[in-house]
Amino acid sequence: CTHYLFIVVVAVNSTLLTINAGDYIFYTDWAWTSYVVFSISQTLMLVVGATYYLTFTGVPGTATYYALIMTVYTWIAKGAWFALGYPYDFIVTPVWLPSAMLIDLAYWATKKNKHSLILFGGVLCGMSLPLFNMVNLITVADPLETAFKYPRPTLPPYMTPIEPQVGKFYNSPVALGAGAGAVLSVTFAALGCKLNTW
Numbered sequence: 072c073t074h075y076l077f078i079v080v081v082a083v084n085s086t087l088l089t090i091n092a093g094d095y096i097f098y099t100d101w102a103w104t105s106y107v108v109f110s111i112s113q114t115l116m117l118v119v120g121a122t123y124y125l126t127f128t129g130v131p132g133t134a135t136y137y138a139l140i141m142t143v144y145t146w147i148a149k150g151a152w153f154a155l156g157y158p159y160d161f162i163v164t165p166v167w168l169p170s171a172m173l174i175d176l177a178y179w180a181t182k183k184n185k186h187s188l189i190l191f192g193g194v195l196c197g198m199s200l201p202l203f204n205m206v207n208l209i210t211v212a213d214p215l216e217t218a219f220k221y222p223r224p225t226l227p228p229y230m231t232p233i234e235p236q237v238g239k240f241y242n243s244p245v246a247l248g249a250g251a252g253a254v255l256s257v258t259f260a261a262l263g264c265k266l267n268t269w
Contacts, residue, residue, distance in 0.1 A: 106204070106205075106244045106248065107201075107244050107247050107248045107251070109204075110200060110201040110204045110244075110248035110249075110252060111201075111248055111251050111252050111255060113166070113167070113200060113204070114170070114196060114197050114200040114201070114248075114255070114256050115252075115255055115256065115259045116141075117137075117138060117141070117167045117170060117171060117196060117200065118192070118193055118196045118197070118256045118259045118260050118263065119259040119260070119262055119263040119266075120137055120141075120263065121133075121134035121138060121171050121196075121263070122134070122174065122188060122189070122192065122193075122259075122260045122263030122264055123264070123266050123267060124136070124137040125137075125174065125175065125178055125188070125263075126185060126188070126264050126267050127267055129183065131175045131176075131178050131179035132175055133175075134171045134172075134174040134175045134178070134192075135168060135171045135172050135175050137171065138167035138168045138170070138171035139168065142168065166200060166203045166204050166206075166207045167200070169199065169203055170195070170196045170199045170200040170203060171196070173192065173195040173196060173199055174188070174192040174195065174196050174260075176195075177191040177192035177195055178192060185264050188260065189257060189260040189261045189264060190257060190260075192260055193253070193256040193257035193258075193259070193260035193261075194253045194256065194257060196252075196256050196260075197249065197251075197252030197253035197254070197255065197256030198249045198252065198253045199249075200248075200252060201244075201248030201249045201252055202245055202249060204248075205244075205245050
């Protein structure tokens, strides 16, 4: 029971984190800094839960199933945003699924070797999610555009989004997110495996 409860708790927290990551206020005020921070946080939430679930069941494919749980939870949670008039393509895009597939692939290809899962799966997930996240941002509504098109009715005037007066903070936010994510994801993948030894 504790194992399944943990899976649900991590998936729910992943969903809450995702809702924050999709908040246009962050993108409006912090631009590419937010992209890097949220890409890394999404990667870590995905990898710790996915490796835990994967090593708990021992069945390749459950990491992808875990990412699907995150996606469905997010669809349900963000359904309320329709009431505020948000466009659907800004509400949800499942960027975790391909990265979770790479975790499964690393586990399956190394014949269920946990150490290879931690090293290869962690690196693959950490490097791929920022890339998929950028594809996500390119193909859906621009968060800045959305910020001005769909202003929040509950925001006081002093919190109204303003156009940032700075350029991109980094030359390559994808490279920065992927580099940091690849290193940190290995640690979190190890944590996900370790949690099975309670």
